[in-house]
Amino acid sequence: MKLATLALALPLGLSAAPMTVEDLNQLASLHSTALSPSGDAVVYAINQLDGDTRQSDLYRLSLTSDAEPQRLTYAKGTEQAVRYHPDGKGVFFLSARSGSSQLWYLPLSGGEARQVSDLPVDIADYRLDATGQQVALQLRIDPSCDNLTCAEEKAEARLEQVGQGKHYDSLMVRHWDSWGDGLRNQLFVATIEGESLSEPLNVTAGLDTDVPPMPFSGMEEVAFTPDGKHLVFTAKAPGRDHAWHTNYDLWQVPVAGGKAENLTPDNTAWDAHPVFSADGRYLAWLAMSTPGYEADRFRIMLKDLFSGEVKEVAPGWDRSPGNLMFAPDTHTLLVSAQDLGQVTLFAIDTRFGDVRALTGLGSHSLKGVAGDRILYTRNDLSQPTELFSMDLAGRNARQLTNINGEAMAKLELGEFDQFQFKGWNDETVYGYWIKPAGYQEGETYPVAFLVHGGPQGSFGNRWHGRWNAQLWATAGFGVVMIDFHGSTGYGQEFTHSISKDWGGKPLIDLQKGLAAVGQQQPWLDVNNACAAGGSYGGYMMNWIAGQWPEGFKCLVNHAGLFDMRSFYMVTEELWFPEYEFGGSYWDAQERYEQFNPVNHIDKWNTPMLVLHGAKDYRVPLEQGLAAYTVLQRKNIPSELVVWEEENHWILNKDNLEQWYSHVLGWMQRWTDADSKAEDSE
Template sequence: MTIQAAKFTPEVLLSAPRRTPGLPNSTGEQALYTVSSYSFATHSKTTQIRLLDIQSGKSSVLFENAEYSEPTWVSETEFIFFSRPPGGSTVLAEADLADLPHLEPREIALLPGSFSSMKVKTLSKNVVAMACVAVAKPDGTPYDPYAEPKKYTSARVYDSLFVRHWDSYITENTNSVWYGRLEKRNKGKGRGVGRIGGDTSENQRTQQNQEPRRYASEGASSEQQQQQQQQQRRHPTTHQSCWKLEGEGLTNLLAGQGLECPVPPFGGASDFDISHTGIAFVARDPELSPAIYAKTNCYFVPLTTFTETSPPAPKPVSTPGLEGYSSAPAFSPCGKSLVFGRMRSKQYESDKPRVMLVSDVDKITEGAPADEFWSTQDGDGGWDLRPDWFLWSRDEKELFAAAERNGRTVLWQFPSNVSEAATGLPTPVVADGSVNDAKLLGADGKRLLVTSTSMVDSSIYSIITPVMDPEVEVVSSNSKGGRSFGLSRSQFDEFWFRSGGPSCSSSSPGNGNSSDDGGYDVHALVMKPSNFDPCKKYPLAMLIHGGPQGAWLDGWSTRWNPAIFAEQGYVAVMPNPTGSTGYGMALEDGIRENWGGRPYQDLVNCFEHIERELEYVDTERAVALGASYGGYMINWIQGHPLGRKFKALVCHDGVFSTLNQYSSEELYFPIHDFGGTLWDNREVYERWDPARFSGNWATPQLIIHNELDYRLPISEGLAAFNVLQSRGVPSKFVTFPDENHWVLKPENSMVWHTEVLNWINNYSGIAGEIEGTAFSTAAASGGQPQSQEGEEAEEETAAAAGLLPMRRS
């Protein structure tokens, strides 16, 4: 059925299916993806593996099973995927579209431990190399928590950092990359089970306990569907597998090397890549403290057969003059060349990644340095944006990169030859909304399948031909441009305002550059109610982003979605002040040793611009909300004149006192942002300390702080709440014992939204409690549910397929 929201509420946001990027097959005719959704009625999650016909935009369900994930093509019609039944093991399974309508999942191998982040590379017609990720024990074997011996003490003892990171205490186990080789054989020739550990009895027990379910093929009768579903309600079978895992199964690439990949806490599949020449990955420098230095290196391990049980030692790629964070390694299609990102400073996690090229990976073992695109003598680099990930063209003559610019994540294109690229800067290919992913489409690779989002659409699949035709062809819009959520693109707006100098408006982007008057331009995004009337006035909701090196983007979010506030009746304004990314490094770096200075003045100037220029905004009923650094700014605003401009404030996991920054885990962050250690540069820590001005706190404030937040411990929120209560300021404290710096669990997120919206609505004068309006499946006329096929049926899915940020919030 077509999902249609009567009103975009928190329940609609959190119930909407979330779609992963599309993965096209070798012909470019079909794409695989998964869709997950949460039901507040059954308090459970469902997951589907779906198949998209790229030409028509129609999709069909292949499997529905919450245990299935990461479908990955190994041929034109065959794909492999992971299944995670209850317990500590992972099943590597396969399926073949040629078997439709009787598609059957078949087990290839039972892997002890939890495996994820699958990548494959075709070595020949019937041979595929694969790499994936799992936690390893110190002896190099997979970690299976269900197989661990019982402990009789809860003690933890440390003599080095980290003690804890993000939301967990550090253990002796580490992430690792595992590799192996799959070889195709004829169907029906045996069980096809290659394993790292595991046994038949465990597999039989799992089969008895689990009943995976898949949808029947489209067009089948109800009776046929029931028969097919009953037939398929079992664990992936161990007979008739077409692919087998060669040799001794999967091998730990990093065993005994003292390296960890993916890099915690946000690292994933983008931290490594696979080619027929070997595996490249990034890992923290083992010679430096991970809490004090953000340095990671890019390494290469040459592999020939992918059945090697003792892989060569990883070799770091040399990058003279660059000692910071390395990211997003990507092999060229032939496997000879490698591109990746590398920052300059080893204590600045949000420095600009330079684009680095290894022309011949064989020379890495000889110590040959990588070449830097757009290098300059001063070391700043000629491209002033921050690329996040890379993609090669099929002919290897072009490179694509994703980088933020002016509130969007843009897909850029440039020559793969360093000398040719030096004649100009990258050209934008997709500049609307925010691009999450791009894949080469078809055998010639002249087209791209791009996955993107916007503030009104949770997932868009588009086709673009960069050289021939810059026009974007939308294959599948998850919400029909927002209409399925009751939203429209007309609600989105933006403006620029002057800051840092004489207060004046600016209609053109300045990317944070200074001018003769000492000022600079600052950008802000706007989301209006769907029933917006320019003749009416709407209360202001100012949203302050975290990071602080981050930005509000024209993209979808399930945690801080501006449309949620707009549909309550606010005009949501999202400024990107000093410290924001995507406007050049001068604006971003302007926050260093200046946390409460330039960014605060930017917000003051933004508020004054709204008062002066946006007649439809009622600033007498304004509220402000922020998380992480945005929460710091809420506490800073409380103690300063801008705080009296707001009727209510909301601080999520914010900083109460900058003198407490050493209770955090990534210490290189305050060392950089405050210009040194607490004992070497204490004056700066004290200058921008919100607690110094707590005697001025007077505006009603809601505080949310979670117990698993080890980035900014819960004591920060409790201290702020204690001050507010002691001063008699109306205040409320909300905590989630099982959440970290973010609120991710759907039921908790529903409470979060309810508490936040009720708080600001009470003080802004917007009447009513929050209604948990669910999706309506009724037709526009007659009130009867309508069933639709094809592209409209595809709109049942909504996405939150964004990459986890490296930055702090």
């Protein structure tokens, strides 16, 4: 199948220019959406450049007319987490325009937004009940507090302790990019009374665990029961063992306060994402079945709240949903899931288990369903995210926004396509190639061989804000990305196959895939290639250096694991290495050492660029420093770049520009790709 690059027509006399990281950073982003209860309108937030600064505002678009979007807000700052009031007459959102993150309400009939909350702490997120009269608030406070007065006093006391030593008596002492500070995400419930809130009640008081879980979960893990009398949420039980298990459960607590009840005590694996049908009869959620395994397939579970029956929906469907919503008929669940290099939206009949794809190529994310309309976003390797709608049958798809259309029309990108080959054990493996921008028939081009992280992940057919493959294509490279054994979206057996075999099947796939794509696409000069990867992809750079030392002209290692023994001792989520390698280091030492890059540094000779964030506590900085020390001491051409304020990812836009300057410059230096890029201009 051919996946051609979409482009808008440019005015006569103008030509497109290859995209740069500066162009990527200047694109607008769609960051919050809400579908009206009747499905006739959508409100969304756009973050875009306004001169030299970025501005975020809300817009409303009618879905029943051809009217232009209506801008709703003009205040400086950011509006986020926009949600419709169930009556459809206005929207709520979070904003820090008053000095801290608080809840605001904007009537759609006209008038200014009004501040609904005035709490002494920031509101991180919120969820409304079915009537819009109650709101659950996510606040980060001292878990010993059952009211906000206590939380404020505790916060003030902590300010006086700045500079003092931190005391810990359990793991995790740090998580992702933050040291433990004794605070927890907690849920408060309040009543919306006119233009203000009642005194919020901490319904998770005494539950010394994060609700929702840290570091990435939000209020998608919280749901009001249809009658508004209870909250159901995802959390681990309080305890000292959070660092080495994945036993997240669904809990239920009265909105008036009381003891939380564990709804899924029998499943010692991961339960998540509770949703209720509108008629109140069904509760659906996602559940893994293997304890300690964060990359297990999420199954769809359904409980009939009238009969008490619990069943798995579509048990034979070998995909892992990322989110789910009930359609209005209550017998259909809408889900998104990775599928053969795409992220596809599916409709699943809860009665019979029939699964039907609603979207095709590209990466789609479900945003809402109401009336006869599904709201979703779409992007692919040539287009950033835009908002779309379709009917419940997956027909009449309509693009609703074109926030980057004008900017993208000025940029030249590379044509791309998916390919397949026989990998490990002659099993089918998929990948993508991208032609350089300005590709000339008959020319050959150096290769940027990008290896994804995870390791259970996928680059796939999507637009990436950090590892954007088109930036290598516009720098003169042919790009190759392979979804090796262990990648997601190809069935659970394929995903699971990397566990306890990090350096085995994946390396074979990468070697066979590079050779195969070179034969299929002779314009790719696979003998003039550099490889780059982050996290597990960075691990693979260290592994390649010792196992495939003649494979590449250079390597780029971002936040890569270098020594599996020391990694186990300093990472935070111990359940990850303990599952991947079969236990703790002392219980599974042979497995850790079998695929440990440090054991093969005697064979290293490939020039390597090492990049790392100092606040990376998943793969701590010392892993990158150790690799760089070896490279320097062995007199292998090498460079190191460290960002003191970045974590596992490079999030600051100025730092991202510096990152690409080093990465592309390094790869061009060893492959002469810069001359190819200049020749195409």
